[in-house]
Amino acid sequence: MKKLLASAALATATLAMSALATAADYKIDTKGAHASITFKIQHLGYSWLHGRFNTFDGGFSYDADKPEASSINVEIDTASVDSNHAERDKHLRSKDFLNVRKHPKATFVSTSIKDSGNGKMAVTGDLTLNGVTRSIVIDAEKVGEGKDPWGGYRAGFTGTTRLKLKDFNIEKSLGPAATHVEMVLDVEGIRQ
Structure with a gap:
């Protein structure tokens, strides 16, 4: 009986280790400019204002055979907001919007990933922005993965979400027409 229990425990441990071995960690390639966080918001209901965050960092863990076991974390330098207009960017950094002096970083940490099939997934996580943490859902899709020309391995994803400004104390x-901002996140990661 002891041998049977020991064999079962060893088999369980081996299966658990092999499942962990298939997940891979990736560093988001921000240095090579192969990732972006962009946004758009309506201006008075007449047009769209587009912008981006120029400085951010993060990583993700991804297992193609078990996407629901994957995770992602991102840290954004809120002062790097760039709407292609210096005076507007100064206002976006002020207490009226991002309040970057008090909250210089925004973060996203996934809490669950639901595989929808065909490379699509719903990524739920905690977004901390302007001192407020709320759970959001990013509709994500795998763009592709494979070897790169420099001997590395990469995986890329795109995702969208819509944020209500008042949810993050942006009053x-x-x-x-401008109560929500639409976000687009494109990430390419280099396997570590």
Whole structure:
């Protein structure tokens, strides 16, 4: 009986270790400019204002055979907001919007990933922005993965989400058409 229990324990441990061995850790390739965090918001209901965050970092763990066991974390330098207009960017950094003096970083840490099939997934996680942490869902899709020309291995994803400004204590009124901001996240990771 002891041998049977020992064999079962060894088999369970081996299976658990082999499952862990298939997950891989990736560093988001921000240095090679193969990742971006962009946004758009309506301006008075007449047009779209586009912008981006130029400085961010992070990584993810990904297992193609078990996407629900994957995870992602990102840290954004909020002062790096760039809407291609210096005066507007100064205002975006102020207490009216991102309040970068008090909250210089925004973070996203995934809490669960639901595989929807065909490379699509719903990534749920905690976004901390302007001193407020809320659970959000990013609709994500795998773009591709494989070897790169320099002997490494890469995986890339794209994702979108829509944030209500007031949920993150951004109370400045931009008119009834500008209560939400649409975010697009494109990440390419280098396997470590």
